[in-house]
Amino acid sequence: MFSRPNRKAFRKTVGFRLALWYSGIFIFSSVLLFGFSYFNISSSLRKQDQRAIESELKELASLYEMGGMDFIERKLTVHRKFEKEEPFLVRVGDATNETLLLILPNQWMEFDIKDLKQISSNSSITWTPLHNRNSKNAFEVGSIRLPDRHVLQVGRSIEDRERILAHFRTNFLLITVPLIVLAFAGGAFVAFRALRPIRHIIGAVRSAASGRMDTRVPSTGTDDELGELVTLFNQMLKRIEALMQGMRDALDNVAHDLRTPMTRLRGIAEIALSSDEGPDACRESLAECMEESERILKMLNTLMDISEAETGAMKLELQRVKVCDMLKHIVEVYDYIAEDRGISLQMQCKRGLWIMADPTRLYQIISNLLENSLKYTARGGRIDVAATAKDAEVFVAVRDTGIGIREKDLPRIWDRSYRCDQSRSQSGLGLGLSLVKAFVEAHKGHVEVSSQPGKGCTFTIALPAAH
Amino acid sequence: MRLLLVEDDLKIASFISKGLKEAGFAVDHAADGEDGLHLALNEPYDAAIIDIMLPKLDGLSLIEALRAQKVNTPVIILSAKRTVDDRINGLQTGSDDYLTKPFSFSELLARVHALIRRSTRTTEPTRLHAGDLAVDFLTRETTRAGKTIDLQPREFALLEYLMRNTGKVVSRTMILEHVWDYSFDPQTDVVNVLVCRLRDKVDRDFEPKMIHTIRGVGYVLKA
Numbered sequence: 001m002f003s004r005p006n007r008k009a010f011r012k013t014v015g016f017r018l019a020l021w022y023s024g025i026f027i028f029s030s031v032l033l034f035g036f037s038y039f040n041i042s043s044s045l046r047k048q049d050q051r052a053i054e055s056e057l058k059e060l061a062s063l064y065e066m067g068g069m070d071f072i073e074r075k076l077t078v079h080r081k082f083e084k085e086e087p088f089l090v091r092v093g094d095a096t097n098e099t100l101l102l103i104l105p106n107q108w109m110e111f112d113i114k115d116l117k118q119i120s121s122n123s124s125i126t127w128t129p130l131h132n133r134n135s136k137n138a139f140e141v142g143s144i145r146l147p148d149r150h151v152l153q154v155g156r157s158i159e160d161r162e163r164i165l166a167h168f169r170t171n172f173l174l175i176t177v178p179l180i181v182l183a184f185a186g187g188a189f190v191a192f193r194a195l196r197p198i199r200h201i202i203g204a205v206r207s208a209a210s211g212r213m214d215t216r217v218p219s220t221g222t223d224d225e226l227g228e229l230v231t232l233f234n235q236m237l238k239r240i241e242a243l244m245q246g247m248r249d250a251l252d253n254v255a256h257d258l259r260t261p262m263t264r265l266r267g268i269a270e271i272a273l274s275s276d277e278g279p280d281a282c283r284e285s286l287a288e289c290m291e292e293s294e295r296i297l298k299m300l301n302t303l304m305d306i307s308e309a310e311t312g313a314m315k316l317e318l319q320r321v322k323v324c325d326m327l328k329h330i331v332e333v334y335d336y337i338a339e340d341r342g343i344s345l346q347m348q349c350k351r352g353l354w355i356m357a358d359p360t361r362l363y364q365i366i367s368n369l370l371e372n373s374l375k376y377t378a379r380g381g382r383i384d385v386a387a388t389a390k391d392a393e394v395f396v397a398v399r400d401t402g403i404g405i406r407e408k409d410l411p412r413i414w415d416r417s418y419r420c421d422q423s424r425s426q427s428g429l430g431l432g433l434s435l436v437k438a439f440v441e442a443h444k445g446h447v448e449v450s451s452q453p454g455k456g457c458t459f460t461i462a463l464p465a466a467h
Numbered sequence: 468m469r470l471l472l473v474e475d476d477l478k479i480a481s482f483i484s485k486g487l488k489e490a491g492f493a494v495d496h497a498a499d500g501e502d503g504l505h506l507a508l509n510e511p512y513d514a515a516i517i518d519i520m521l522p523k524l525d526g527l528s529l530i531e532a533l534r535a536q537k538v539n540t541p542v543i544i545l546s547a548k549r550t551v552d553d554r555i556n557g558l559q560t561g562s563d564d565y566l567t568k569p570f571s572f573s574e575l576l577a578r579v580h581a582l583i584r585r586s587t588r589t590t591e592p593t594r595l596h597a598g599d600l601a602v603d604f605l606t607r608e609t610t611r612a613g614k615t616i617d618l619q620p621r622e623f624a625l626l627e628y629l630m631r632n633t634g635k636v637v638s639r640t641m642i643l644e645h646v647w648d649y650s651f652d653p654q655t656d657v658v659n660v661l662v663c664r665l666r667d668k669v670d671r672d673f674e675p676k677m678i679h680t681i682r683g684v685g686y687v688l689k690a
Contacts, residue, residue: 290571290683297569301549333647336621336660367653 014198015191022187023180030179034172041168045161046140053142054125056088057154064092064146069101076103089139089155091116097151116153121145130155138162197226201233213241243311250307257299265292302431305364309438316358316442320466323353323387323394330366331385334374342379345370348386355394356466357443365439368432369398369459376402377456393445393462401456410449436461468583469493471515473503473529474545475522483516486572487579500524507533507540514582516575518545541586543578545570573636573684580635595630598690600669600677602630611673621646622665629678629688638685662686 010016063071069092076090087105094100097117119128121143130139141155200217207215216234220227272285308314331347338345355362366385373383381401388395405413414437437447440461451457470492474480477498484494495510497503500521507515507529519526530542547568564578594603599612607623609616618626624646628637639658643649646661662678670676679687 287682293569294683304549329647332621333649333653333657336664337657340660340664363649371653 015188015195018191018194019184019187022190023183026183026186027180030176030183038165038168038172042161042165045164046158049140049156049158049161050127050142053088053140053154053156056090057125057142057144057152060090060154061144061146061152064150064152073101089141089153091151091153091155093117093151093153095149095151097121100150116141116155119143119153121151121153129158194226196220197230201230204233204237208237208240213237213244243313246307246311250303250311253307254300254303257303258296261292261296261299265289265296268292299431302435306431306435306438309435309442312442314361314442316361318356318358320354321357321359321362323355323396324349324351326359326362327366327385327387327396330363330370333367334370337374338383341374341377343374343377344382346382346384348384350388353387353389353394354466355463357463361439361443365436365461366396366398368436369461372432372459373398373400373402376400378402381456389465392465394465395460395462397458397460399456399458404453404455404457405449405451406453410451413449414447468513469495469511470579471495471497471503471507471510471512471517471540473497473500473507473515473517473521473526475499475518475520482572483575486576490576492579498522500526500529504529504532507538508536512540514541514543514579514586516543516545516579520547541582543575543582571638571684573681574638574641577632577635577637577641580632591631595633597630597633597688598675598677599673600630600690602626609669611669616668618665618668621661622668625661625665626669629686633688633690636681636685636687641685658686 060072060075063075072090072092088103089105090101090103091099092101093116097119099113099117102113115130119126119141122145124144126143128141128143130141138158139155140158141153143151143153146152197217197220204215204217216237217230219234220230268285268288272282275281305314327347327349331345335345370383370385377383377400383401384397384399386397386399388397414433436459440447440463443463445461445463448460448462449457450460468491470487472480472483472487472494474483474496475498480496480498484496487494495506495512497506501523503515503517503521504524506512517526517529521529524532526544530544533540533542541563543564543566545566545568549567564582566575566578591604593605594601601610602608604627607618609618609623609626625642628642628645639656642658642661643653647657662680666676666678670678677688677690679689681687
């Protein structure tokens with residue numbers, strides 16, 4: 001959307017819509033602000049005019065009460081002689097509002113008197129704005145009905161007021177154009193800034209979709225929602241990358257590990273086919289083929305188990321497992337082998353230990369540890385299986401008096417297909433301990449090993465306890 | 468006994484049919500799901516062996532259709548997947564079984580026998596003889612040529628299993644399942660150790676030897 005803008009799509013972008021909203025709100029509030037001040041100024045100017053007219057009206061009304069029309073006339077004549085500015089229009093009408101007296105300043109010459117006659121009035125002041133049709137002049141007229149039902153009208157030009165307001169309006173219209181431009185530019189800028197992480201994410205997704213899983217979205221360095229989104233997104237990418245890498249590695253490993261037994265299988269069959277020995281030899285070769293294919297299958301299954309556990313694709317059917325019963329069952333299976341090899345297999349279990357685990361996987365974990373110990377413990381040796389609990393974790397330890405592991409080999413014993421020199425003479429897939437580690441970690445547990453070369457070693461698995 | 472085999476891989480189908488026919492079964496083969504369903508609905512079979520991945524109609528839908536028509540032929544499901552998926556769990560009745568590829572033919576044969584035995588509900592005998600070997604499953608008394616043999620519980624369980632399948636090969640996996648209730652294959656040959664111990668007691672001092680190893684396949688007790 002962002003990185004390849006075309007005109008049609010651009011109108012659909014979030015950035016464009018945000019900018020539009022932003023400028024819309026900006027313009028709306030400016031208009032509101034202008035309207036409010038315009039109204040305020042205009043009403044205060046109007047009040048000022050009305051106050052002047054009102055005081056004149058009152059003065060004339062009291063003069064009229066004292067001496068009737070003559071007093072008004074006299075006062076106005078005097079007034080006109082001395083003060084030339086801001087002359088008022090004064091009109092006195094009878095009960096039917098027929099003109100009795102009219103004093104018309106020069107500015108009012110083009111004014112149509114009929115308009116004044118149409119104004120109805122009562123004891124309080126009635127305000128009427130009047131506009132001259134031919135000129136720009138405008139007036140405000142206050143009318144009042146005097147106690148003898150005559151009508152007194154005083155008017156004043158509001159030209160100044162109109163000029164100020166007109167100026168105000170023109171100014172506003174003049175700044176509206178730059179205001180709109182500014183609002184949209186501001187909106188676009190804000191949207192552009194705010195959406196930058198999103199654009200980065202889009203870029204990352206696009207490059208991830210094309211197969212580059214090592215892309216990361218640059219951090220925003222902020223603690224807000226977008227920053228969190230970027231962090232989470234990067235975590236997700238990292239996990240996908242690990243998964244894909246894991247699968248690729250697993251495939252490589254499977255291919256590599258299977259080549260050797262496949263070669264053996266092929267070799268056995270080939271030799272049997274090309275030799276002239278009798279049916280018994282052929283039968284023997286066929287049996288070897290069967291055994292070899294069995295081993296290949298077992299290896300394939302184990303490798304897949306490990307890969308699934310390591311990449312998190314393994315489906316665990318978790319349930320509460322009573323640790324002691326489980327250990328008892330497994331130890332019983334291996335009892336015969338231990339007895340056969342003259343090894344004492346002992347079990348100690350603290351009562352009442354429960355863990356959440358997939359029983360089949362758990363059996364595989366313990367079996368592999370036991371098999372490992374049985375393999376490297378000599379006749380007359382001893383293997384102890386013990387279960388204890390500490391801090392919401394259950395520990396199952398398998399201790400043997402076997403050949404032990406050299407210090408330099410310790411960190412690598414969990415690696416896939418890693419076999420130390422001492423173990424090469426033993427048969428096995430070399431996968432047992434990696435399976436243990438992968439399975440235990442899939443159960444959110446961890447593994448530990450300690451060893452004294454020549455005296456034996458202890459493998460411990462820790463799994464979260466169930467309540 | 469008449470069996471239905473629904474399997475699209477012709478090589479696998481041919482070796483299974485051949486083996487089953489040699490074992491005395493009559494076998495009908497269908498190469499796709501629709502043919503299989505048609506046969507299963509119209510012919511009476513004692514058991515059916517059905518692959519999951521089939522052209523036209525997959526194995527699970529086939530079984531679903533069968534069950535919907537109230538045809539309760541016991542079924543052995545063949546699958547290339549290692550894990551039993553939930554749909555199979557939902558479909559499996561007590562008389563059905565499940566086998567993952569690759570499997571050994573003798574294992575399939577043993578499971579077919581077990582399936583038919585279960586579905587016909589033949590009562591299992593409480594005493595069995597094989598040659599001069601006699602076992603009483605109630606008193607757990609074992610004698611060979613009149614001499615009493617003292618067996619430990621797992622050894623007895625293994626002997627019982629071999630006796631009940633006299634003349635038929637049982638695989639290591641099947642022994643693990645029956646004797647230990649173990650659902651996975653340990654690296655070490657636990658079964659071999661137990662068989663050796665049983666041989667020590669049942670075969671060492673006697674002739675002829677009764678427990679035989681079929682390499683790469685399993686074990687068989689022959690009278």
